[in-house]
Amino acid sequence: MSLSVALKAAQSALSARQIETATISRNIAGAQQAGFTRKSVMLSTVISQSGTGGGVRVDGIARSTDSGLYKALLGATSLANSQNELAAGLDKLAGTTGDTALQRSPAAQLGKLETEIQKFAAEPGNSILAQSMLTSAKDTAQLLNEYTSLVQGARADADADIGASVSRINELLGQIESLNTIIVKGYSSGADITDAMDSRDQALLALSEEVGISTLTQPDGGVVIYTDSGVTLFETSARTVSFEPTISFMAGTAGNAIFIDGVPVTGPSAIMPVSTGRLHGLTQLRDNVAVTYQNQLDEIARGLIEAFAESDQTGGGGPDQAGLFTWAGGPAVPASGTLSAGLAGSIRINAAADPDQGGSLDLLRDGGMAGANYVYNPSGFAGYTARLDQMITAMNDTSRVFDPGVGLDPTASLKGFASSSVGWLEAGRKSSAATVEVQSVIVTRTANALSNTTGVNLDEEMTLLLDIERAYGAAAKLVTAVDRMLQNLLDSVR
Template sequence: MSLSVALQVAQSALSARQTQMATVSRNVAGAQDAGYTRKSVMLSTVTSSSGQPGGVRVDGISRTTDAGLYATLLRSTSVGTAQQALLDGLTTMATTVGDTELELSPAAQLGVLKTALQTAASDPNDTILAQDLLSAARDMALSLNQASETVQGVRADADAAIADSVDQINKLLGQLEALNSVIVRGTQSGADVTDALDSRDQVLLSLSEEIGITTLSQGDGGVAVYTDSGVTLFETTARPVTFAATNTFTASTVGAAVYIDGVPVIGDNAVMPISSGRLSGLAMLRDEAAPTYQSQLDEIARGLIEAFAEADQTAVNPDQAGLFTWSGGPAVPATATLSVGLASDIRINANADPDQGGDLDLLRDGGISDPLDPNYDYNPADNAGFSARLQELLEKLEAPMVFDSTVELDPTDSLSGFSASSVSWMEARRQTVTDNLEVQSVIVARTAESLGNETGVNIDEEMTRLLELERAYAAAAKLISAVDNMLDDLLSAAR
């Protein structure tokens, strides 16, 4: 090897070691940064035209990645955030259930109503007991009104959160577009784009929290992003995500759809519905879980109106709403048919409420539906000890009824059993989602840990590598010094 070649080898080694040490220092500095991946220098051997080695060349900076673990992290993050959004809403709705011993749920209030009926039936002429029965009925109707209000509040909050999620998705897609452009241009020009790649991965991870995604790497260094249902979110440019929030929710309100580039992905008309991400969880809450629970409350309300309805004692006219009525009264809602929003509409009949000009004795005698129509009077003799009507009402609360079959409960249960089943449905649904969330949380934590171990920075390893590079740097410096000495000797000999 000639002295010029030796000097070239030493100089290239010195330059390469400088770049490697700078990269190690960069790793140490970024070790605690979220999403930072370990960087390393790519080297290749330089050869002369004659095939002899002539040193090393820095070909660029690479980063450590694990595509499989990263894809798993994106997927598990999306599933976890969907479950969390759903659980938060279910927990709020569960406040309508509470502790049944605290008499917060419709089922507990129904128990109080039954007790008041039994007590009133034991002494039908007692005005105080009749007032207690009326108060229990009023509380029963109020519990359904408030539960319905809570459910619709949950739906409204979910709708507002959907709007926030859509805004965040659009913001992240804008960041993704900017970073992707930097990466594509840098890849084409041979610039170091590893930091931009780290930033893009972090944007994609944040995006996966909002909506389930899959990614596809492209040959120019760019990436294409699709929803978990296959709708294009990003390919060269970001696709617009649009949503029109609904200001007020009632039981009959249908939540608006979210569109990605004109394709609906949540809502009743979604042709390619997403299945994970916060957006999906909020949609499940707004459009499935909350409406189902609302329907159960509506059926409890209908069951109450039906159970307390009064029959024409001459069997000529139809049944009419008795102690419990609604805006459609005095008619009774259709049997076994869901009346949407009835839980928010049910109330006690003013004809039995002294505060509204009614008569407490109608609780005992019947005729609440129309005090002026004697055909609905169960006690025409006005016997003070008449208890048959109150006993009949007690029996109806425990008698089998036919409920709407779409509310995910037994459609042939008693009103008491149906109300208790609604409580069980809520708690079972919440427990299932809690269990799913715990599983996903473990998967996310383990995957993130494994990915960190694979791609993150180990300070001890980097410091060891730095010591090795320092020794290699010193060796290259010694080689240059030796060549310099040889050149001096040659010059001295030539004089």
């Protein structure tokens, strides 16, 4: 090897060690940064024309990656966020059941009403007990009104959160577009693009929190993003995600769909609906879970009106009419076994039995809230109990037909149906909480595994720094040796 070749080899080694030192310093500085991946210098041997080694060449900076673990993290994050939103929504709906000791569930309130009717039936001439029964009936109607507002409030909150999520998705897609442009240009020019790739991965991870995604890396370093259902979110440029919020929610109100580049990805018209991510959890809550629970409350209200309805006592064959409980469509009784959307929000006490509205407490015992033909105790006997006993039986023993589309047994007693509704909600909460716990563990373990593979180990970096220091010293000695040889050569020709 000539002295000039040796000198070039030593110089290239010194330059490479300098870049390696800077890269290790960069790793140490970024060790605690979220999403930072370990960087390493790619080196290759320079071969001279004679076929001998002529030093080292820096081919670029590489980053540690594990595409399998990264894709697993994206998927686990999307599923976890979907379940988190669903669990949070179910917790809001659980405000209709509350602490069992408070007895604030519809089923518990029906139990209280039954107890007050039983007390009044024991002393049917006692006006104080009649007032207690009326008060309990008012509480029952008001509870269903209140819970309808709570459920629709939960739907409105979910709708607002959907809007915020859509805005976040568009923001992240804009960031990814900018980073993708930098990466593609840097890839073709040979620039260091590892930091931009780290930032893009972090943006993709944040995007996976909002909607389930899959990615495809192109030969030029660019990325294509699809939803978990296959709709394109990004390819060269970001697609527009659009959503029109709903101003207010009532029972029966349908929330608007989410569109990606004009393609619906939620709602009944979605051919390729998303199945994970925050958007999925929120739309499931708004359009399915909360709607089903509202329907159950509406059926409880319909069952109440039906159970307390009065029948024609004259034999004239008149239709049953609303009794103690009535509604916006009264005095007619809602069709049996058929859901009437929003009924729990409009159920109320019949004014004819409420002294505060000009009514009479005696009608609780005697009937006749629907008119003279519906009086059960025409003689007004103070000890009459048949009508009160009939109410108790109608609540507790009589099997009724409920709408089969509300997710519960369509044939049950009124109290049994109300109890089943509470059980349905609590079972959903329990299942959702268990899923959240499992998914949280999966996300944590996957993130840790990815960090162990691609992250920075400070002990390893310091060890490498010592190795580079020794290699740098060796290259420096070679430069010194060449310098002496050249000096000796110059001295010999003088």
